Amino acid sequence: MTNPAIKLSDVSFDYEDMAMRFDLAVAPGDFLAIIGPSGSGKTTLLNLIAGFETPAGGHIELDGLDVTALPPGMRPVTMLFQDHNLFAHLDVKTNVGLGISPALKLTAADHERIASALNRVGLTGFERRLPGQLSGGERQRVALARALVRDKPVLLLDEPFAALGPALRREMLDLVAEIHRERAMTVLIVTHQPEDARHAATRTAFVNRGRVLAMDETEALFTTANIPELAGYLIG
Amino acid sequence: MATRSRNLPAILAGSIGLAGLATVMAGALVALTLTAVATPGGGSWDDYLWRVVRFTLWQAVLSTVLSVGLAIPVARAIARRRVFPGRGPLLRLFALPLALPALVVVLGIVDVWGRHGWAAKGLALLVDDGSMPNIYGLTGILLAHVFFNLPLAARLMIMHLERIPGENWRLASQLGMGAGAIFRFIEWPALRAGLPGIAGLVFMLCIASFTVVLTLGGGPAATTIEVAIYQALRFDFDPGRAVILALVQLGMTAVLIALGMRLTMPAVTTPSLNRPILRPDCAKLAGRVGDGMVIALAALFIVLPLIALTVSATAAPMGKLLGEAIVWQAILTSLAIGATAAVLCITLAWSLLIAAHAAKRMPGTSWWKAGFIMACGSGGSLILVMPPIFLGAGWFVLLHGLGEGFALAPAVVVTINGLMALPYTLRILGPAHASAAADHDRLCDSLGISGWNRWRLADWPVLRPAFGLAFAFAMALSLGDLGAVALFGSEDLTTLPLLILQRMGSYRTADAAGLAFMLAIFCLILIIGAERATAKTDNGR
Structure with a gap:
């Protein structure tokens, strides 16, 4: 039996007046959607995995390795935020290049990797553009290209496409799903749209008041779950 | 209607x-x-006028470079430390110099840095024949201008640094950026956007500085246009010379303002989600000691003249x-x-x-x-x-x-x-x-x-x-x-x-x-x- 790609054991975290407590195990190569009401702790869950928040107790393992004490840069994780994924004053190529070397020391091979990553997300020819000259979807593509060159086994996405329209959102989800297949990454995506989960995620977890209340195959979770909180979240 | x-x-x-x-x-x-x-002929362009114009520009350039240059590490240290005891009072203290009359500040600065001031006394304890450089002249003018403008520039810079979106810091920690990369890719670009405006403001204030130069400037070697106008009118009774100087001053400020308008392009700002700040470069001990020392030195530089003035006032x-x-x-x-x-x-x-x-x-x-x-x-x-x-x-x-x-x-x-x-x-x-x-x-x-x-x-x-x-x-x-x-x-x-x-x-x-x-x-x-x-x-x- 292989190690889970992501494993949270009894991870506690106090956010304002809510005591959160997470237990979660994600198998390697899973595409997991995380849904739940606003303020339920979805983003905190990702922040704990990425290392932006420090748990009060418990352990976080990535691929069998305890990373609880590691700083964000040392964890085998890439995280995409909803906004500000790029440095506004640096061009597309430099933004991607920073994913390879934080001091921007790039070899010829690195330049090739950047070019192929940009090609993969459909942004060949955009190298010298500044983020301000791109659309919202294009900016997130650049961030995805950086995730590609970083080549970490875990990709965390925090409502990355919430600001995009429905069609574009589906297109971006498809791109993430393709990358997920090609690279055999473990993907966690926080979303507010149940249809996003249905569209792309093999499994879905429901988070409520700082706890993972349910996790199952996406369709199974939506159709057979008899959890009042989930029904309340979905139907109102 | x-x-x-x-x-x-x-x-x-x-x-x-x-x-x-x-x-x-x-x-x-x-x-x-x-x-x-x-x-007729009274206000001719001579060596004296040349010297005055040159000194006016020279002291303003030096004051600007020193104030802005020294403000960068100070602002960076304060912006890096979001929470430390006394941060609020320190920022208040930084607002003080501009609220105080220049004359008051000059007296405090002479008390600290003058020939018989506190610094000289402190130096005498360490070295036998330690003596401070003469404060009257360029040295004193620069000291006073830095005293006024370093905190001003630092406050403006902190504003720019704190406007950096929180996601940039998360990104920096995820990418594993060190302090050098952070300065190069995050802090410096944020500062650079504000730098022309800040430097321009400081330069204008130093060009137009009257009280400091009048009290700390010495003779024709350290006189600015404004002080020369005053001296021409009140001491030499030479309105012709004052007129020439005043018109030169007018031309100079007009040119500077025209330049300044071109220099201060508004920076592109993107609104940021309000999240707590997590900086990867703050935990190291060396950085903490360095920041602490920079902050302490800046605070001392500002607070000493104010204390000195209060002390001499109690003896008044x-x-x-x-x-x-x-x-x-x-x-x-x-x-x-x-x-x-x-x-x-x-x-x-x-x-x-x-x-x-x-x-x-x-x-x-x-x-x-x-x-x-x-x-x-x-x-x-x-x-x-x-x-x-x-x-x-x-x-x-x-x-x-x-x-x-x-x-x-x-x-x-x-x-x-x-x-x-x-x-x-x-x-x-x-x-x-x-x-x-x-x-x-x-x-x-x-x-x-x-x-x-x-x-x-x-x-x-x-x-x-x-x-x-x-x-x-x-x-x-x-x-x-x-x-x-x-x-x-x-x-x-x-x-x-x-x-x-x-x-x-x-x-x-x-x-x-x-x-x-x-x-x-x-x-x-x-x-x-x-x-x-x-x-x-x-x-x-």
Whole structure:
């Protein structure tokens, strides 16, 4: 039996007046959607995995390795935020290049990797553009290209496409799903749209008041779950 | 038609204000030009003038480089440490130098860095023949300018650094950036966006610095244009030379402002989600010690002269001073001039604001309407092109030519002090007026509330804190001003700063320290009181 790609054991975290407590195990190569009401702790869950928040107790393992004490840069994780994924004053190529070397020391091979990553997300020819000259979807593509060159086994996405329209959102989800297949990454995506989960995620977890209340195959979770909180979240 | 008659009083008020401004400025300009033309050979371009112009620019360049250059590590250290005991008071302390009259600061700086100052005494304990460099001359001018402008520049830079979106820091920690990469890719670009504006502001302030150069500058080797104008008028009785200098000054500021407009491009800002800050470069011990030392040194540099001034004030013969009739006369004159100048300044600022707004609301478009709006909008900034000494020199020449001498002096000092504060007052009242207008215009129009009733019921209750703050700033600025009163002062017209200068000139240092302390207290009461009042109403809302 292989190690889970992501494993949270009894991870506690106090956010304002809510005591959160997470237990979660994600198998390697899973595409997991995380849904739940606003303020339920979805983003905190990702922040704990990425290392932006420090748990009060418990352990976080990535691929069998305890990373609880590691700083964000040392964890085998890439995280995409909803906004500000790029440095506004640096061009597309430099933004991607920073994913390879934080001091921007790039070899010829690195330049090739950047070019192929940009090609993969459909942004060949955009190298010298500044983020301000791109659309919202294009900016997130650049961030995805950086995730590609970083080549970490875990990709965390925090409502990355919430600001995009429905069609574009589906297109971006498809791109993430393709990358997920090609690279055999473990993907966690926080979303507010149940249809996003249905569209792309093999499994879905429901988070409520700082706890993972349910996790199952996406369709199974939506159709057979008899959890009042989930029904309340979905139907109102 | 109803709108037109309702807008008319405001437009009339603005027209009167503009006419007043134009008279003051044109009067100075015409008087100076006529004198220049009528003075045969008196105001020729010679070595002395060259030296003065060169020194003016040179000291301003050095002051700017030092202030801004030293402010970068200070701002970076403070911005890196979001939470440390005393951060709030430290930022307050950094706001203090600009609120204090230059003369007060100069006394404190001499106490610390002068030949027999604290630094010299400290050095003597360490080294046998340790002696401080002479503070009078370029050294002292630079020290004082850095004292004023380093905290100002640092505060502006901290603002830029704190505007960096939180996601950038998360990204930096995910990418594993070290302190060097963070400075290169995050901090420096954020600073660079603000740097031209900050450096330009500091440069303008140093070019126009009068009190510091007058008191710390020494002889012809360390004289700026403003001080040279003063000396030409009050000591050499050479209006021709003063005129040439004043016109050079006018040309220089005009060029600088034209350059400055091109330099300060607005930075592109992206609004950020409000998240707690997690910086990867703050945990290391070396960084913490380094930041702590930088912050401590900066705080010491600012606080030492203020403590020194307080200490020498405790040794000052306060009882004797308060028994002197001339001291009371100076205090009362200062307060009267300051209050009048502040009222004049606020009235003028308000009339310009409401006139521009009323003109915008008038139906139709025409060139005169656009011109009027522009005149109201930029009128307040003209004082930056024609600094107080320029206006003072012009009216000095004009009134002496008319044989009026010092009869109108108080009115001129009040006017110049009032105009001097105009840009600051506009910066406080402008946004307040705009937001009140946006909130009230349509509501008042629909309810038919206008004129005095609108002012009394709708605008004044909302605007009162802004007016209070504007008044306090204008009055504090006027209280501390030495420029206008140095030109027009006499036995009949002595303000506190002038009295301090006289006591310094006759080496009665203890007297000067005591008076400076009083002046500082007046200014601090005004500023702190006004800020308290503003904060209180903000909380109440």
